[in-house]
Amino acid sequence: MGKGRWAAVGCATLFALPFCAAGIATIFSVPRSHGHDLAVRIAAGSVFLIAGLAIILGAIVVSRATASSFQLRQRYPDQPWMWRDDWAANAINDRGAFGLATFWIFTIIWNLISFPLIFAMPWREVRDQPTVVFVFLFPVIGVLLFIGVLYKSGQRMKFGGSVCHVDRIPIVPGLSRFTARSRRACATGRRTVSTCA
Helix, strand or coil, rough: HHHHHHHHHHHHHHCCCCCCHHHHHHHHCCCCCHHHHHHHCCCCCHHHHHHHHHHHHHHHHHHHHHHHHHHHHHHCCCCCCCCHHHHHEEEECCCCHHHHHHHHHHHHHHHHCHHHHHHHCCHCCCCCCCHHHHHHHHHHHHHHHHHHHHHHHHHHHHCCCEEEEEECCCCCCCCEEEEEEEEECCCCCCCCCECCC
């Protein structure tokens, strides 16, 4: 599994290197640019560089998770509830942090691409070609995405992740009890307890 893991990381790195090289080359060509061309080059170079680094980092993270899961599956082939650390600890953690991180990455890349369009837009041609204004929608969407990701991040920081605690693993119908709560108690101090029927 170790050789296969590093082979996968190596393949992902080889795939990502052209993106990184294109991004670095574009950024280093900035001194020869000016005006809106400067903004476009910086944005384009940043997008390619971030995309390449994200591919490499993603491959490393996924390979680690896959290797750990493979080891657990080999160790407990007939106990699937032991294949995840939280399940083994009689708990079920939410996956909101991963979704929020993906939301942040998408928002950053979107804004890096869309905001330079404001400087690259041929404003002088708007009278002759009014449809050019529609390009302005992309930065507006970027602002909305940024507001949304900040709101989601604030909610995550305020309430934390939800955890469902189970009194026994594996779950036994009619006997297992669940306690669902967030890291920060709600104003009423209540928590939900249910029994698996």
